[in-house]
Amino acid sequence: MKAKTSIGMVLMLAFIMVVGITMPALAAEELPVDTGNTAFIIVCSAMVLLMTPGLAFFYGGMVRKKNVLSIMMQCFAVMALVSVQWVLMGYTLSFGPDVGSVIGNLNFLGLHGVSIFPSPDYASTIPHYVFVAFQLMFAIITAALISGAFAERMRFSAFVLFVLLWTTLVYDPIAHWVWGGGWLGQLGALDFAGGTVVHISSGVSGLVTALFIGKRLGKDRDTIVPHHMPFTVLGAALLWFGWFGFNAGSALAADGIAGLAFLVTNTCAAAGAISWVAAEWLHHGKPTVFGAVSGAVAGLVAITPAAGFVSPLSAVIMGIMVGPVCYLFVSKVKEKLGYDDSLDAFGIHGVGGTVGALATGIFASTAVNPGGADGLLFGGLHLFGVQLVAVGATYIYAALATLLILKVISMIVPLRVSDEEEEVGLDTSLHGEDAYGYDDMGVNDRLVGIQS
Amino acid sequence: MKAKTSIGMVLMLAFIMVVGITMPALAAEELPVDTGNTAFIIVCSAMVLLMTPGLAFFYGGMVRKKNVLSIMMQCFAVMALVSVQWVLMGYTLSFGPDVGSVIGNLNFLGLHGVSIFPSPDYASTIPHYVFVAFQLMFAIITAALISGAFAERMRFSAFVLFVLLWTTLVYDPIAHWVWGGGWLGQLGALDFAGGTVVHISSGVSGLVTALFIGKRLGKDRDTIVPHHMPFTVLGAALLWFGWFGFNAGSALAADGIAGLAFLVTNTCAAAGAISWVAAEWLHHGKPTVFGAVSGAVAGLVAITPAAGFVSPLSAVIMGIMVGPVCYLFVSKVKEKLGYDDSLDAFGIHGVGGTVGALATGIFASTAVNPGGADGLLFGGLHLFGVQLVAVGATYIYAALATLLILKVISMIVPLRVSDEEEEVGLDTSLHGEDAYGYDDMGVNDRLVGIQS
Amino acid sequence: MKAKTSIGMVLMLAFIMVVGITMPALAAEELPVDTGNTAFIIVCSAMVLLMTPGLAFFYGGMVRKKNVLSIMMQCFAVMALVSVQWVLMGYTLSFGPDVGSVIGNLNFLGLHGVSIFPSPDYASTIPHYVFVAFQLMFAIITAALISGAFAERMRFSAFVLFVLLWTTLVYDPIAHWVWGGGWLGQLGALDFAGGTVVHISSGVSGLVTALFIGKRLGKDRDTIVPHHMPFTVLGAALLWFGWFGFNAGSALAADGIAGLAFLVTNTCAAAGAISWVAAEWLHHGKPTVFGAVSGAVAGLVAITPAAGFVSPLSAVIMGIMVGPVCYLFVSKVKEKLGYDDSLDAFGIHGVGGTVGALATGIFASTAVNPGGADGLLFGGLHLFGVQLVAVGATYIYAALATLLILKVISMIVPLRVSDEEEEVGLDTSLHGEDAYGYDDMGVNDRLVGIQS
């Protein structure tokens, strides 16, 4: 196996060097760069990148102590793998010149042809590299989101394969459909920052995977509760912060639409937190922190497709709607249906994304953003129909493609860890590490084992 | 009660929908947007938002383990409640056209009339929505700061009422006085980023509340020590980071004043950390981390009103002054006076804000910022007098209004939890959650209880 | 001693006041400010500042529970001390008008002459204060990085002296050599964001210090393992985030080069994580989280000098190279050589920085950045030679100057804590604090000791 790996590595290196060296970036039309917009999108990219570690803590706090590192490892693995995949071929599949309205061609393979000057096709006031980087961050967080559905039981090697295949075969095409010149964008579907592309696609794929690999051991017997709520709060805070980059940055310029997106994002997060907590307070009598942060994330998910198109007051209504819907879903419907979406990747992102995509078709208003469209409330029947199509198409494609990917992987390596590994915990059994050394022996000194 | 809540909700929804739908934003004068300034203020807004979770950790680390979630819940509740209040009516009370120099009128109710174009009245190079968002973040952090004074004993429902009333009746007017065209601004009071508006108002109100609801049980017998110092360090780091957005962003443009504000903010934080640690090192012989981060925050508080008006060297002096003053206050004076300002909201923000507001009247210099004024050291007697008036007015108004609010709330719901709830801890008794599942039974698996 | 301290303080205050008051900043040529660039560099400065607390957590998670606060204290102390030193004299030593190609003169002492307008010499589109602030953040993180080499055993008072002397005598000159108009810059050495200035200088100095003060007690007998891996992950995430400001900001403008730097930074971090994990997975059979974050940081270090000069594909190769090299170094070579570089400051920053500086001499390409130079691969022999000189000079100067500093300090105060203090842990013995109150007695209430 080592030999095979080495050969593979050498081949890859050779490929990279050939591409990298023989094809210097072409200095193209040299459109002028707007420093304000460029500053904005660079910083937004960094903020979106931070969402994935944010997710690592949001999710990491929810799992049991024995699995916290496995979640963090999955998030970091996604950051690493998708970053490289994107540079090599993800970007060109998503944003390369359109092929049949479904996928990009290979013009930008290895970022060949991408330069420090703006591209005339996308975001023509910022350097093309910046557009590449910004879009990359969306690919990362989307793949990372899925992991919440099958937390605490997936084999890491299977996860690596899954991420690579999923981002290439599911994310890249859907991103192309909506934002890269593909058929959904042509149809007029509005998805400001990724309600379908990011949240529905990840939520649905997570659900499919959770069903495919089955429940966690003991799930039916016990309620599994978060091991570290402050981590979940920290993660939610980083998500909220990064989401500003996500949604406001999706204006691709530091303008009034970005400002609108910023404000409605914050408003809907706030209203989502309030409505979730209100729902649970009425339901079982206690307002919980877990409810507050979950509601905020649900609000952020819901506003994502709508961010540049709706008024702050509409954002209040959307937040008030999405909290109880998601709460009902994760506390009751999930239990009824009996699947084990460990950390509610579908319950929050799938459901919240669906609410948001449809609400966009209701609340979008050209009075707020003349570049948008009018939703149901403002007499726009067409938009709502298109949003339904976009949601439906994403559900169907994400589900089928994910199923296929899982089938293929399970022929190569078991998707799930052994029962014993699961009982011991993934941190020790898969990664050979413990999260909290200080819980073990030796209050003052942790000196584990004799050096080997 | 459920019925009442439902009716209320329906009414509110109806109101929101009517306002939201019948009053599309008016596309006004269409002042041009400066992308650099807009990028800057959007990002600064996000950074200031992050300060509140930062505070949740700064404070959360200081309380006992059984109350850490209650602090985080309060911070998140403030983020949620004030965000919605601001959009509905807070913004217009603070920044709506002036009524009698004391409050804004209701022109911007529900953000009616606010658009993606700049307002001619405030920050005329950035979209009005961005100005709204930036100012909102100040309203949030101010209300959140207060909670440090009465941590570990307030009933959550009382806290919700308190936040809504306080932000409407105390924050909104004071913000209007200083920044919204009110009497203090007209008088020439300098408050670059909120020494009086944010820190004195919250510190004083915290103190009043702490006195009103009394000490924590056992406070006289035991020294209550932080349960998680790294959280406090994390919180301080996020505060320091966010404070750049707070102070530099208050220039409302990416210009030299913003640059000055940035540099003196960092300098004063650093000098504050040094002087606090020096003071404690001389006093009891140990330089502590808790001292370093507390001193940094004290320095940040002190520089806040002065940030755009003083030189870096003056910032060094201000930092050297504020550290020992606050240290003395929280370690000796508080003990002497015998009140229980749990996490020193008054001791740091009230005292530090007062030092800063007065120091602004001493160190401000038109040689540094021609748009400012000269302080005592540069011959400006007038300014110092005005600063005294601003400080005094804020103390008096905040104290009296807070007292009134507390009286009113205590007639509706007890402000304080029961003794038993306090002993068990607010996390479990109010929120039905534990912060750290892993401390309980089941090292490897936390399977608590039988599913209901 | 108290008397001496007081006299010193009074003298310093007097000095500061004289300088601060008699020398108002001169309003100079008044070059126009670009708001986009200014927004960008202000925000990047804040992001770089955040790296040091990031490091506090990255390092803090790695030490034993009894020393976590000592690490955090060192990082905060560096933030405080270097911030003040920079304003007083660090900036002028580094960036004051050149004296003999080795150091800056004292023109900017106490930031005299620095103003809200751009300097014609550096970054002429942003306010001079902003340039000062941005460069300050580099000085901070560099000094903080060193502490990883001698963690868990240095006396805090010795550390304070060390930081002040080291930043003045080592960092300031080297920064001048490369970026301030000194001999290495004149020679044509490429160091985009600090491969030599930041990483090699800190890594080498750390190594020298680790050798000088000797190993931790029990190091030979036991493997000392991290006490809190999620903290290390959090730290790595904040480092990654802040590094965007570090590298992209080093373009000193929001332009295409900044965009390139951003993208290759992310790419190399990702590839570094992948290659480190691949190496350990092949080596001992487990992919670890600690490996992933270490590899990411190694990748970030390696790309630092190259960030504005190489293509994304070259960044992939550099990342693939640096991971296994650093892994080998910290897991095998260090063990062989037998020194105790506690947290691998040299193993990651020294080694990674060397790899990066040399790789810059290989992969730099004028096809990517016309303002750069061509490396070996593109026929540029000269550059590689210059890079070797820069690396060599930094190694030699950093090592000798550090040695001298340590000798001097050890004549004033012992560098190392006593054996008993080391066994008890630095948190309690030096700082009189415990990190985690909740691990001690009283699950629900931590009421330690009777008030004194």
Add this chain to the structure above:
Amino acid sequence: MKKIEAVIRPTKLEELKTAMNELEVRGMTIYNVMGRGLQKDIKQYYRGQEVSVDLFPKVKVEIVCMDNAVDMIVQRIQEVCRTGNIGDGKIFIYPIENVIRISTQEQGEKAL
């Protein structure tokens, strides 16, 4: 009276509690311990350093009961906590001289 001390797999705690409820044994004291018996070492890796872990997390359950209840309780613990593999844990039985309920000052049998 006797004290029964069972060192068990953490994952068995819930079942054990349920089983004790069925026996109407409610009083118990529980804490986390690390232990080893015949279980083999596990390897961990930190930046390439191999570390051998030879202590495993267990939960210790202490139940004080009347002499005549010992057999029943021990029997039930064994049934619930046995998987048949190494690492199932052990039960220790100690003599105990007296028990006092603090709230009521009851002693001995009544205090259980």
Add this chain to the structure above:
Amino acid sequence: MKKIEAVIRPTKLEELKTAMNELEVRGMTIYNVMGRGLQKDIKQYYRGQEVSVDLFPKVKVEIVCMDNAVDMIVQRIQEVCRTGNIGDGKIFIYPIENVIRISTQEQGEKAL
């Protein structure tokens, strides 16, 4: 010699230490435990899932002493730790055969 084991409310620990100081009983060993006796369950909620907590945090204090000191110590613990409510805790008394102070190798009474 006897070992006294008191499982008490965490909040009573400081007072107990003070009381033991007054009796000049200095040696003790303390650790966190979870326990239940007659105390009732508490409900918690996680995203709407109700969880019933039936173990409560307590502190266990172990004091080894001479036979003739037992009554005095037990008496004092009861005074300090009693609030009269359920959940005050329990005291257990065990026989012990020997004690050795490691630093001096003293045994028995001298080692206390």
Add this chain to the structure above:
Amino acid sequence: MKKIEAVIRPTKLEELKTAMNELEVRGMTIYNVMGRGLQKDIKQYYRGQEVSVDLFPKVKVEIVCMDNAVDMIVQRIQEVCRTGNIGDGKIFIYPIENVIRISTQEQGEKAL
């Protein structure tokens, strides 16, 4: 059979485990405790508030063994854990009535 309970310095745990390995004593149960004997208080400071810490972190090691092994084990623990300073810890020896290995149901000597 006897139970040996040694309360030791945390830093001595590794050496103790090695020493027990040499004696082929493998079974043991370990947990963190806080304790005090003759050790003096330490001061800590929180925002200027002085706090006196009078409990020190220790590790408790429990080893159940045959009567005739007690002396050898106690002897060895003393050798390994003694530095001669206050704070070295203590060893307590208790009677125990029975041991059961859950996985096999073996009792008494066989279960050790």
